[in-house]
Amino acid sequence: MFKKILLIGGNGFIGKYIAQKLSKGNFKVLSRHKAHSEGFIQGDLLDVNSLIKAVEDIDCIIQSAQFAGHPVERPWLGSEFTYMGFDAKGTQNIIKAIHYAKKQGQIKQFIYLSGAGADLTDTNFDWLKAKQIAEKAIQESGIPFTIFRPSWVYGKGDRSMSKFIWFAKYLPFFPVIGDGNTPVNPIYVEDLAQIIVNAIGQEKALNKIIELGSPELTMKEVAEIVLKMTGKQKPLIYHPKTMMKLIGFFAQFIPFSPISPSAIDFLTMKVHLANLEPEVFGVKIKSLEEGIAI
Numbered sequence: 001m002f003k004k005i006l007l008i009g010g011n012g013f014i015g016k017y018i019a020q021k022l023s024k025g026n027f028k029v030l031s032r033h034k035a036h037s038e039g040f041i042q043g044d045l046l047d048v049n050s051l052i053k054a055v056e057d058i059d060c061i062i063q064s065a066q067f068a069g070h071p072v073e074r075p076w077l078g079s080e081f082t083y084m085g086f087d088a089k090g091t092q093n094i095i096k097a098i099h100y101a102k103k104q105g106q107i108k109q110f111i112y113l114s115g116a117g118a119d120l121t122d123t124n125f126d127w128l129k130a131k132q133i134a135e136k137a138i139q140e141s142g143i144p145f146t147i148f149r150p151s152w153v154y155g156k157g158d159r160s161m162s163k164f165i166w167f168a169k170y171l172p173f174f175p176v177i178g179d180g181n182t183p184v185n186p187i188y189v190e191d192l193a194q195i196i197v198n199a200i201g202q203e204k205a206l207n208k209i210i211e212l213g214s215p216e217l218t219m220k221e222v223a224e225i226v227l228k229m230t231g232k233q234k235p236l237i238y239h240p241k242t243m244m245k246l247i248g249f250f251a252q253f254i255p256f257s258p259i260s261p262s263a264i265d266f267l268t269m270k271v272h273l274a275n276l277e278p279e280v281f282g283v284k285i286k287s288l289e290e291g292i293a294i
């Protein structure tokens with residue numbers, strides 16, 4: 001096991017679950033906010049100098065950060081609110097910092113939270129392009145890596161599934177964006193966090209790219225499962241993508257709006273995962289029914 005792990009994004013939705021599963025005293029969380037307790041280090045993915053300091057005594061890095069407001073990019077607030085300016089550049093910055101600090105021999109594993117579909121090169125989605133740039137920077141760094149490509153991650157504290165459960169409970173109908181045929185492979189956040197922690201220091205995890213998710217469902221099937229699990233029977237109302245993109249165009253300018261035209265494209269992106277395993281590093285991935293039931 002490694003002596004010191006740097007968890008970037010450890011205050012985030014997935015990062016918090018990873019932090020809970022890591023041994024206390026064995027890791028520190030990089031956060032933009034002033035270090036409020038032991039185990040935190042102040043730093044910013046977009047500030048290479050802060051990263052040079054952060055990697056000083058580190059032998060493993062977990063990169064699980066994402067810009068605030070995702071999946072709505074807000075370039076008018078600054079490039080750090082875009083995939084290219086944050087995910088791509090931020091991950092490249094970590095590699096830069098490791099090299100500037102001459103720590104490439106010291107870092108024994110770089111674990112990166114990429115995303116499902118990052119292998120689709122023929123794409124217009126900046127989300128995927130940024131993930132590809134980040135993955136490439138890690139792969140070319142010479143540092144042993146483990147890249148995870150999870151599908152949609154859900155669990156307590158998430159941004160989407162909890163909304164779906166609320167829709168099922170309180171709306172007179174269940175809204176579905178698009179035609180309901182968007183494929184997804186939802187993965188329960190505790191499963192994902194445990195897989196990541198189990199991969200730390202494992203020889204067989206090194207220099208691997210691993211897709212993660214439960215067996216494929218369509219969004220229509222997800223809606224039906226959420227309704228069944230909440231004990232509700234409501235009609236599914238399909239909202240055409242073009243209409244949602246138009247609404248998203250205006251909504252994106254509202255602070256904290258969860259939609260924009262490109263966010264609608266992101267949410268309806270058709271990705272089929274061909275290399276899924278039902279069990280990864282000793283963790284049996286739960287079905288959506290099992291995950292929601294917890």
Ligand SMILES: NC(=O)c1ccc[n+]([C@@H]2O[C@H](COP(=O)([O-])OP(=O)(O)OC[C@H]3O[C@@H](n4cnc5c(N)ncnc54)[C@H](OP(=O)(O)O)[C@@H]3O)[C@@H](O)[C@H]2O)c1
Pocket residue numbers: 008009010011012013014015030031032033043044045046063064065066067068070113114115116149150151152153154
């Ligand atoms: N959620 C999903 O369904 C899903 C699916 C597939 C892949 N992923 C990937 O998993 C990773 C984590 O996702 P998430 O949903 O857990 O993200 P999240 O909840 O949005 O977490 C973002 C974290 O990033 C940190 N952050 C933001 N700006 C930063 C900066 N400039 N410097 C350093 N840290 C910064 C924040 O920490 P501070 O505020 O403390 O600085 C925050 O805790 C992302 O790479 C995402 O693409 C997520």
